[in-house]
Amino acid sequence: MVGYEPTAQIYRTNSAAAARRVHELIEEGVQTGVFRALNGHFAAHVVAVTIDAVQSGILLEGTGLTAGDAFSELGDLLLDGLSSGQGAAPWNGAG
Numbered sequence: 001m002v003g004y005e006p007t008a009q010i011y012r013t014n015s016a017a018a019a020r021r022v023h024e025l026i027e028e029g030v031q032t033g034v035f036r037a038l039n040g041h042f043a044a045h046v047v048a049v050t051i052d053a054v055q056s057g058i059l060l061e062g063t064g065l066t067a068g069d070a071f072s073e074l075g076d077l078l079l080d081g082l083s084s085g086q087g088a089a090p091w092n093g094a095g
Helices: 005-032 040-056 058-063 067-082
Strands: none
Touching: 005 040, 005 067, 040 058, 040 067, 058 067
């Protein structure tokens, strides 16, 4: 489906929106001390690139993961990497 340009554009728009929201959440987490200070723009771009790679299938081919599993792994990586160790709850993979 990402080979169809209108669909690809929608995916790109959604990926950019997700990256912006991740950046906002990181900034809020850093301000409250739940997340350690790091470059939120970089983390947001990593999320966007990963979303694009999952949606295109590139990341799934190399890992054997489903899209849902890949996004769950991404959530785990982000939260484990961001955690300040001071109150960040473990992510359970739910919404």
